[in-house]
Amino acid sequence: MTYPTALGSSTKDTITLLGHDLADDVMGEVGFGELAFWLATQRRPTPGETRVFEAVLAALADHGFTPTAIVTRLTHLSAPDSVQGALAAGLLGGGSRFLGVTEDCGQFLHAHLPGTVPTDDAGWDALALEVVRAQREAKRFVPGLGHPVHKDGDPRTRRLYAIAGQESLVGPHLQLFAAIGRVHPEVLGRTLPLNGAGVCGAALADLGLPLELLRGFALLARTAGLIGQLAEELRNPVARQIYDSVDLHNRPVDPVPYRPVPTAEELQ
Amino acid sequence: MTYPTALGSSTKDTITLLGHDLADDVMGEVGFGELAFWLATQRRPTPGETRVFEAVLAALADHGFTPTAIVTRLTHLSAPDSVQGALAAGLLGGGSRFLGVTEDCGQFLHAHLPGTVPTDDAGWDALALEVVRAQREAKRFVPGLGHPVHKDGDPRTRRLYAIAGQESLVGPHLQLFAAIGRVHPEVLGRTLPLNGAGVCGAALADLGLPLELLRGFALLARTAGLIGQLAEELRNPVARQIYDSVDLHNRPVDPVPYRPVPTAEELQ
Amino acid sequence: MTYPTALGSSTKDTITLLGHDLADDVMGEVGFGELAFWLATQRRPTPGETRVFEAVLAALADHGFTPTAIVTRLTHLSAPDSVQGALAAGLLGGGSRFLGVTEDCGQFLHAHLPGTVPTDDAGWDALALEVVRAQREAKRFVPGLGHPVHKDGDPRTRRLYAIAGQESLVGPHLQLFAAIGRVHPEVLGRTLPLNGAGVCGAALADLGLPLELLRGFALLARTAGLIGQLAEELRNPVARQIYDSVDLHNRPVDPVPYRPVPTAEELQ
Amino acid sequence: MTYPTALGSSTKDTITLLGHDLADDVMGEVGFGELAFWLATQRRPTPGETRVFEAVLAALADHGFTPTAIVTRLTHLSAPDSVQGALAAGLLGGGSRFLGVTEDCGQFLHAHLPGTVPTDDAGWDALALEVVRAQREAKRFVPGLGHPVHKDGDPRTRRLYAIAGQESLVGPHLQLFAAIGRVHPEVLGRTLPLNGAGVCGAALADLGLPLELLRGFALLARTAGLIGQLAEELRNPVARQIYDSVDLHNRPVDPVPYRPVPTAEELQ
Structure with missing residues (x-):
């Protein structure tokens, strides 16, 4: 059994990406937006395509205190040991509604x-x-x-x-x-x-x-935005105040028993 | 603005959960399956309901080397600093297909x-x-x-x-x-x-x-299973071999340019 | 190459878990807390051990509007298509600080x-x-x-x-x-x-x-709590208000250029 | 209470990012690597800084069948309903060891x-x-x-x-x-x-x-790589074979009871 891929591969002395020499033909030669496009389509975009693509990424990178941004900041507050966890948590909000x-x-x-x-x-x-x-x-x-x-x-x-x-x-x-x-x-x-x-x-x-992955590009843009949110949080933290603003205004209420489905008895 | 909740709340001297004293009425008195049911419905289940519920959780807890289990083990291999990340990654496979x-x-x-x-x-x-x-x-x-x-x-x-x-x-x-x-x-x-x-x-x-959360109970069961997978991985690791079995059989192939959508030109 | 495991495995006609017949010896016979302990240690706990273990899980299941709970609710607001994503995002806050x-x-x-x-x-x-x-x-x-x-x-x-x-x-x-x-x-x-x-x-x-996984048991407990949070959010939503309470109070300020590391020039 | 930010904000008629008009001054004018740098430092990089930064991102974007790539592919196999979950799961492997x-x-x-x-x-x-x-x-x-x-x-x-x-x-x-x-x-x-x-x-x-976020840039680069992995998986799937290659070689073994910590009795 073998697993074919046209993305990254390496031998002792060479590293290739998309069929090109990573060090000599990609690093320093290919912009990051251009590379992201290329990785997704296995086709190098033209400068015009790259410009439109990067304009889209800029449009979606950060929209301020969205749920994704708040989530990344709160997760970092709670688990500062894991930058990857804070970013992943934020991206998980990139679903059917906001992105x-x-x-x-x-x-x-x-x-x-x-x-x-x-x-x-x-x-x-x-x-x-x-x-x-x-x-x-x-x-x-x-x-x-x-x-x-x-x-x-x-x-x-x-x-x-x-x-x-x-x-x-x-x-x-x-x-x-x-x-x-x-x-x-x-x-x-x-x-x-x-x-x-x-x-x-x-x-x-x-x-x-790829139409099935359009959401993925919004998530790529947002990853850059969430790193910006984390960087700002590290220098000028607000997550603790956000947490307090919720927790200090909690209002204990009585449980309301829930039974969405009538029992067999009730149905008859 | 206040945020009502019937779940956990506390004052300096008391902690309540679901309207009960956590220490005296819940700890040592309520089993974990029973508590999970109660939290989800705000209604304490009968012993019979608890038994059926826990039988379901047992049925779904672990099915061996499923994608979720492999993912948790590989994520731990790659990021051993974050147990929460390894568990979360595994749970993210609990979607429309396997669970x-x-x-x-x-x-x-x-x-x-x-x-x-x-x-x-x-x-x-x-x-x-x-x-x-x-x-x-x-x-x-x-x-x-x-x-x-x-x-x-x-x-x-x-x-x-x-x-x-x-x-x-x-x-x-x-x-x-x-x-x-x-x-x-x-x-x-x-x-x-x-x-x-x-x-x-x-x-x-x-x-x-709650019908909208049935998947959530499968995920709860699986959390216990994934902890079991991690515990076994710590004592008898296989993730490295799994990774090698894939990576050593990678087969570099040429990129295949992808254009799912005809251009305006091609359409005309 | 083979991958040994003592957890779940199955053949066409049987399913075993921890060396026992899942259907006849585990389902209906083993409580969920007991099973979680067993999966983690490959040793069936005594009733006393189970009681202490479940008391711990009860103590850690839900503490109200913690960052993990807020994160799960906000992620569900933003991506209601993925219950697994909302739970995973909450668990990612179970790191070095709060849990x-x-x-x-x-x-x-x-x-x-x-x-x-x-x-x-x-x-x-x-x-x-x-x-x-x-x-x-x-x-x-x-x-x-x-x-x-x-x-x-x-x-x-x-x-x-x-x-x-x-x-x-x-x-x-x-x-x-x-x-x-x-x-x-x-x-x-x-x-x-x-x-x-x-x-x-x-x-x-x-x-x-396992000492390396103590955090995992807090996360197991919290999974039950976060399902409770989601269930309450579905019936009595507050995530939108939380989001608004932050976003409507954002205050645009000027960027503050950041350079944590002196340049070579500045260092000399 | 207000939450200051220099990142994105908007009014009914304007959207700003980093103090600039998003539409007129950022979209179409700022490349994606440049923007990611700017978001993280609130300082616009020079063309030379952008080139070095993008060379780093290219170097880290994809290394073939790493654990992160395998995890993203397996998570998509298991939960094809959630692209954000597949990407987040892969990023969670970006921890202390591989990235x-x-x-x-x-x-x-x-x-x-x-x-x-x-x-x-x-x-x-x-x-x-x-x-x-x-x-x-x-x-x-x-x-x-x-x-x-x-x-x-x-x-x-x-x-x-x-x-x-x-x-x-x-x-x-x-x-x-x-x-x-x-x-x-x-x-x-x-x-x-x-x-x-x-x-x-x-x-x-x-x-x-920011030194605390160096890992974040590796994760940004990897997000582009993981989208490439997903795109390739959609066109030329291998995740099912990877899963089968593990699951079909599972070898049921007897549980080995685990007790890392001697009991009080054993200690005396």
Whole structure:
């Protein structure tokens, strides 16, 4: 039995990564964003692809005191012996809700692309109308449409479209999402912003990154952010105050017995 | 703002848990399985409920060299400084596939219980027939039906039904699952065993434990198992050999560029 | 190559655990605390040992809104798709600070037991005096001595000694710790309580559990507590308020450039 | 109570990161390695610092079938529902042993730098001799000296010194480590290579990154590598074979009762 891999391997005198000499061809030659893209696709990105990819990572790296950031700080407070544990705990919050919109949006758009895509805005708008109407009929949200805070527009959205445009990398996912932005008021009766994290998912999908792992890139970005949170916590700690602000306001109440499922007796 | 809780709280001189004095009323008086049930439901289980619950935990505690056990041992090899990390890493494998059948089965059965449940085997069989036929038509499996190894019957199944019977705790979930065991050959054309981990889910649901957390009890059981794995690893280590058996058989291959999503150009 | 294990294994028709038939000899026969002890030591505990062990687990299961509990609730808020992630994140806080005293105290006491232990209180007191003095001279704390809240005595301490006494399981670790409780005022000039979590470590060490894994038993206890926290969160959620209470009080400040290490230039 | 932070914050219309407008000044303008450095130090690195930093990240991103990679693949096999869990599990192996040498080496070198550092090679050699001799007398290894595979020289070492030299970033940590490389044969009687992961720690320390978090940068690099491992696993799965290769070679053995600590009786 053998285990094939095109990633890292080494012999006594050489180390290769992705089929290249790690020391001479990768170190000092390949930026970290570029390398992360390459590792995920086994294809070296162009400078334009790298720029869009790194813009997405920047957009997702840190959003302040999110649950992931609070969790990393509290875990470090409780277990300062394990930096890896504090980072891993924070990443475990990168699931369906807070970081999920990136993956959900990219996958949603991909699932609604036809075999032959439109060639002009009118065509995209017609497709988008269909998509938004179908979601509304199914009483489902369009992933990535709307933002709890940036109600008049997410600054990251405009910027990411501009960057993708500069690099000629506005592909079908970004096209469809932009069209959704244009047509949804006609269906929903109000104007919602395109969520920046959702646009990130569209951009990642256009870059050809694995759709099953879009969440992974949000987690990569967040790892850098969580290291920043830990570094700030070490210099200017707040985790103890956060913990106290909860614990000192606990209010003991009586237990409320729980029985979600009627017993056989009760059912009869 | 206050944060209500009926779980642990303390003052300078007292500690309470679930509304009881921890030291005098819980320590030395309440077994660990009983306490875990109580914490999850805020209702103290009867001795019979405790026995069924602990039988389920025993059934799920350790299944040898599963991915979770291998992961805990390898993580300890790599990061011996953090017992919590090795246990957490193992638990992260307790997801939809290996430990998932317990939760999936309990939730599936619950979703198919009618408002008024049957009162005899014939009634259960009729309901089960309907359920199995609907799944077959939808080309879906019945969660908990079948086992990759115990093809002629999972020894835990027979035993858990016997224990639940002794304690008069065969409720509607176990009833429906048993009926599925009786009638499915008529629909599927072959006889499959009732998976022991699935029966555990049915039993947990009959005990009135939170359906959204059935997986949590499998993880609790597995925590005890993973501590056993770590203890054995400390005395009789195998993780290094496992690692070597993989790494020494790595086979470097050429990268295969990946582009799951056609570019805008290719689409046109 | 083979991987030996005395834990779980199975064939088509049988499942064994610790050399016993899982279905017939373990399920329904062995309590969960008893089983966890057995898995960790490969030795079935006596009823008395089980009672002390389960009293320790009860003492450590839940302490209200600790960092571990807050982390599990916040992670569930952020990633409700993964119960295993929420539990694992909470456990990662079980490190050197909040749950560490149990392990630290057990290991500290063990390291200070002589080859031949004292046979009466006077002997234990003399040993304890030596130990406390040596720590004071080294400007080190005695692990488990003192408690931030229960300054006049931790109710768990008295109770755990009583239970261990009833079961004739006051071994050398509990003896030495009790003596430290008696003599330390003579050295330190003030009276500190014996921390309940510390006594738990002494009791676990007396039970012959693996000293490298004492923290693991605190984590096992806490797994049950964290499931309780999740169950309460599902019924009576507070995580969103906790998150808001932090995020809404964030205060943007200017970056403070960090350079912990002088450059070569600055050093010269 | 307020929680100060210089990282991410937002209002309805703006998002800032590190005091800059995220959309206009960071996205599309700052590479991902550069941003990670900036987040950790709140200081924007120079292009030369970024190049050395990204060379370190490239050196540590992926080493093939390490325990961390195997763990991520096995966790995904077991719980494919949670990409965040698979990545977090892999990172939990980034502890004292496999990724630890980077942090250990950086911290060791830092602890042995005098207030005034040498100004020529002779001075560095004298300091290094002292350091190596002191370690030998204390029967301790010099962290980062030696490599299990690259016995005649780690290719990353030569290359990282070259890159740091090109960027004029050979600071005191790299100087001391180089001197250790020159003088240790005189003390130890044999020539050991400078471990590439150790050199990475020296370079990170010279860059002024937080010494307590050097391990964090290895984890950041590894996150990119683990995403690559997952992407490869999705296209060319091997985790099932790895699991089978262990499980099918399990060998049931009898339990061996464990009692690490003599009972009070046995001690007397």
